[in-house]
Amino acid sequence: MAYKAVFVGVNKQLDQTVNELPGAKRDALALWSLFSDTFPDLSSTLLVDEVATKEVTSRAILEALDIASDEDVVILSFAGHGTPDGCLVFYDTVSTDLSGTTLPMTTLADAFRMTKARAVLFVLDSCFSGHAPARVLEVNATPRSAFSLENVAGDGRVLLAACTATQSAWEQPGTGHGLLTAALIQAMADGMAETVSFPAIADDIIQLTRVAGERLGYTQTPVFLGHVEGGLVFPRLKRGANFNANFPSTNVVHVNGPFSDLLPHGFPDEIVEQWVARFPHGLNTLQMRAVNEYAVLAARSLMVVAPTSSGKTMVGELAAIQSVVAGQKAVFLLPYRAIVNEKFEEFTARYGEAGLRVVRCSGDASDSVGSILTSRYDLAFFTYEMFLSVALGSPHLLSRLGVVVVDEGQFITDPRRGITVELILAMLVRAKERGVSPQLVLLSAVLGELNGFNQWLDVPVLLSRERPVPLIEGVLDRNGTLQYRDADGAVKTEEMLPRHAIVQRTKEQSSQDVVVPLAQKLVSRGEKLIVFRNSRGKAQGCAKYLARELGLGRATAALGALPEHGLSSASHDLRFCLEGGTAFHSANLTRTEREAVERGFRSADGGIHALASTTTLAAGINTPASTVILAEKEFLGEDGRPFTIAEYKNMAGRAGRLGFNETGKAIMLADNPIERAQLFARYVQGRPEDVASSFKNEKLATWLLRILSQVRGVTTAEIPGLLVNTFGGYAASRANPAWVPWVEEQISELISRLLQANLAEDESGVIHLTLLGQAVGASSLSFESGLRLVELVRGVDWATTSSVYVLCLLQVLEEMDDVNAPTLKRGTTEAVRVSQTTQRFGLRAAQLLQRFGADQHQMWKRCKRACIISDWIEGVAVDEIERRYTTNQFWAAVNYGDIMNIADTTRYHLRSARGVLTALLLDNPELLASVEELIPRLEFGLPTRSLPLLNLPIELNRGQRLALIECDALDSEAVFAMPDDALTQCIGAESSAKLREAHRELASSAPGAV
Incomplete structure (x- = not known):
């Protein structure tokens, strides 16, 4: 008796619209390896991924059946997608031509009946009814044929299918196999018996698969059909050389x-x-x-x-x-x-x-x-x-x-x-x-x-508290005395700066008085510095005065990498700084500008010797410095909150990077010796704060809604257990035995509010979120903000309202009220924002922005944000937006960072609003499509008519795109038709050359190109 086999596993798909599978290839490899190691004379074919095309796979399977003699046993396995009408999906299957690129199971059934083989074992780890990411190809409007699994099996023909015709076939986390294949390997290779036989082993495989599926929350019951006279007996499969090579x-x-x-x-x-x-x-x-x-x-x-x-x-x-x-x-x-x-x-x-x-x-x-x-x-x-x-x-x-x-x-x-x-x-x-x-x-x-x-x-x-690069931490006072902890842990003091070097440079004492002489000393020794400041404006100003004071050469490479179009006030300041060998890093810079600064600072010969930055640079961006200077010890605009010790350690840790410096230094500035000693004790010698959850009892409703969005449905009695499952609930219940009873008392009221707002439904005692509740629960919004958004959406006649009104509506949310729009707090100068809002969004907009307890000042800030967003998405130049909304250059200056913060935060919460709108306005697809269009407009700051410019083969910045708009070049065709000199004037020589080259490559690769 001879054994012939074909093992097929298709993870990858040529059609980009088809979901790939992580485990199908491993299924085929594992079964091929086990059978090959067990049967040295096995005649087998292994087809996976790119090799498993329809032509190659169909031929291999059909030929194996056709040439088999009445003494042969044919083993076939297929792991991959099936289609709802009973076809096998291959690497080159195209969803728009399923009939021509798949293999119908009916064709296999005919081949099974015609083969002379003594026995055929067909392991089918696929399904024909299910949903992504099950092993089924989802297609729309595909008619279901009368295909039945029973048609494949028969006398001498054994089919082991992953599931019934109405179920889904799933993959097992951890093993990387389909549930059926994992169970088959366990039953045929991991048992104690020397032989295994069908149908005796089928029950074990079915039970193993069912249990694994139930654990995942699915119902999957394999199907065993057919029979072989005298049974189909195999030796226990071995893990030998092939298996070990494929699965080291x-x-x-x-x-x-x-x-x-x-x-x-x-x-x-x-x-x-x-x-x-x-x-x-x-x-x-x-x-x-x-x-x-x-x-x-x-x-x-x-x-x-x-x-x-x-x-x-x-x-x-x-x-x-x-x-x-x-x-x-x-x-x-x-x-x-x-x-x-x-x-x-x-x-x-x-x-x-x-x-x-x-x-x-x-x-x-x-x-x-x-x-x-x-x-x-x-x-x-x-x-x-x-x-x-x-x-x-x-x-x-x-x-x-x-x-x-x-x-x-x-x-x-x-x-x-x-x-x-x-x-x-x-x-x-x-x-x-x-x-x-x-x-x-x-x-x-x-x-x-x-x-x-x-x-x-x-x-x-x-x-571990060890660093490959030792760190010296200290505090420097205005007398020039540095109190520091050496790398060996010893506390020391030294006169780091002579007292006469620290002089008052402006009308009042400031950190500049110390930063300048300190930077002069360190840079003269070849060091690279990061000076952390607590606001964008201070970081920008610090880099400017260091550029004037240090007398360094220009950072040529960074200057050459800066964009030439769409410049902000910060863009001009950055050029000034780079001319003097310094730079700043903050949200006031575009991504291209920040990347140019980062590269220039990282490079040994990049020419940037001192970098002034806001505190966000401390969170992992690769900017190695020999010394870090912390000019402040508290945040600005957050009620003066002092840095936590952990935040300080993160900033200090930017000093001294492996491969760049042998030792790093972190220096915090103090006003006098007393403050120096206090800061040293708190930050240098202090231990970081204990881990604590951000969960607060007053946020219980928000946490409840977020947790419910992660589960299918629970009884009221199970909800406290879900909350205890969070770290906050876990810690609270450990610290206070009465916490869970307190939560139980609150649950009833919160569930009532969810039911009344149509965010949840109660089905025989099981609470689950509605489509609207899922949209709010999976959103970025608090419970109260979610309810506010639902009320606002329901209060608009969307049949007569533009989708842009959504952007105005979002400004009423409490999350947006936390977003700063620099505004004068005295007088009525900002009252003009009301009329500006009315001009852009209509009379109702001003009334809307007064909702939910907004005082006059808060309303003006909401109006200002709405107007800034309107100008941004209509393509108004950045410097013009800055000019329009800067009421006072010193106290209420609007910069690029403010514009982007408003636009990005609105875009982030628009995703939540989109879900709510979808749940409430399913009958208005035109509006929903228009809301979807707002997302790229907010990201890129472009009017609707110019969105096709995003499809150009190279990336352009906003200024370059706006220049193209001015020339009425609103899509790829118009851009490529522009004369070279006009295109160069719009986007610059370098980008123009790249665009022309990309266009030539696209043209040469197009169908029919010679």
Whole structure:
């Protein structure tokens, strides 16, 4: 008796609209390896991904059946998508031509009947009815045929299908296999018996699959059909050379330091070589402990608490690559879009050539949401908010992840962003109950007491206070005395500046008096400085006076990289600073300008010696400095809140980066010796604050709504348990036994409010959110703001109202009231904003902006924000917007950073409004489409008619696009038709040349091109 086999697994799809599968290829590889290792004389064909086309696969399967003799056993396995009318989907299947690019199961049924084979075993890990991300191809208006699984089976023909014709076939988190294939391997390879036989083993496979499906919350019951006289007996499948080659142990439990230790575990040569080049000394102590003591490369979750520049980011990077090597996805969650963009570009350059697909998702047009939803990626970078949004809308995202790396995990304590981080972690904790448990690697700066944070997450903690680059921290007073803690921990003082060097340079004493002589001394020694300031204006001013005082050469490369169009007042200031070898880094700069500054500062010969920055630069952007100067010790505009110790440590940690400096220095400024001693005791010698949830009892309604948006339905009695599942609830219930009874008392009233607002429904005691409730619960809004938004939307006659009115409506939300629009607080100068609002949005707009307790001053700020947004999306130049809305240059100056903060925050909350509008106005698709159009208009600041310019093959900045609009070049065709001199005048010589080249490449690659 001879065995013939064809194993097919299709993860990848040529058609970009088809969802990719992470486990189908592994299914085929595993079964081929096991059967090949067990049957040395097996005649087999393995077809996966690009090789598994319709032609090649159909021929292989049909030929295997056709040439089989009456002594042969034919084994066929298919893992991949099916279609609702009973067809198998291949790599080259096209959703618009299913009949021509798929293989009908009826064709296979005919071949099964015609074959002479003694027996045929067909393992079908696919489904024909289901939904993404099940193993079914979703197509619209596809008629269901009379196809039946029974038609494939018969005498001597055994079919083992993943599920019934009305169910979905799912993949198992962790193993990277379909549920059926995982159960088949467990039953045929992991048992104690020397032989296995069908149909005897079928019940085991069915039960294993059903249990795995139920744990995930799905009903999946495999189908076993057909029979073979005398049974179909196989020896227990063996894991031999083929299996070990295709599935090497990626679990690394010990390394000695060199990255080459990872090569035997499947890590690609190209990636290991890169690591060796970046870190020739191999893994540092922290990283080796993570691998050897905490098994981070054996998929064990871990919290790493260590100072900046300690190497903890590499721990997450190692875990991510290990996950990809094991056939799973990896995601990094980061606090800011700027860091997402930086990491995306860095990892694309680093790993793209090794074949890894790197994507990002930060809420911008450049996002790869489509790739993420169709699993067409290996590494993804998200902001916290976007990950939570995508995971709530597409729950299958979690089940396909091998690791979630949460960077800057201390943000859980942030008053505004902490709720998002905590809800993400609570979602991961709760997913474990369903068997979905991607590895969690949480990276954090040094923290105080954890207060049970690690116990709530059920992860061990790797704590280190060591830095590869030692850090000296100190406080300098106006007498020039520096009190500091040396790298060895000893407390010392020294006269860092002579007293005569510190002179009053303006009408009043200021930090400038100390910063200038300190910078002069440090820069003269070849050091690079970051001066942290607590506002955009102060950072800008600091860079300007340092440019005047230091007498440095121009930063030529950075100047050459700056955009030439759409300049703001900050753009002109930046040029002045770069001419003097300094720069500033803040939201007042465009992304292109910030990137030019970052590159110039990182480069040893970039010409930028001193960088003045707002505090956001402390959160992970790669800007190594030898010395960091903290000119203030409190935030501006937040009621003068002092820096927390953790915030100070993050800023101080920017000093001294591995590969750049042997020692880093962090210097905080004080006014006098008494304050110097106080600041030294608090910040240098102090311990960071304890971990605390941002959960507050007064925010219970918001937390309840957010939690309910993550579950299908619960009874009222189960709700306190959901809240205890959060870190805040966990900590509160531990600290106060009466907390849960208190929550139970509040639940009834909150549920009543949800029901009355039509945000929830009660079905026989089970509470679940309505479509409207899901939209509000998954939004960025508080409970009260969500109710406010619903009321506002319902109060508008949208049949006679433009979609742009939504932008005005959003300004009434409490989240938008937190967004600053610099406004004079005295007199009635700003009252003009009311008439400006009426001109842009109509008479009702001014009335709307008075809603919900707004006093006169708050109303004017709302009007000002609405007007700024209106001008921004209509293409008014930045410098003109700055001029129009700057009431007083010193007290109420509107800068580019203010404009972008207003536009970006409105865009962020517009996504929430879009969900509410969709739930309430399903019968108005034109309005909804128009609202959707507002999102790119807010991002790019363009009028509707010019949106086609976003489709140009190269990226242009807003100023360049506005220049094209002035020339009536509103789409690609018009742009490419422009004379060279006109195009150059609009977008500059460099961009013009790039655009022409991109156009030629597109033309040469077009169908029919010669």
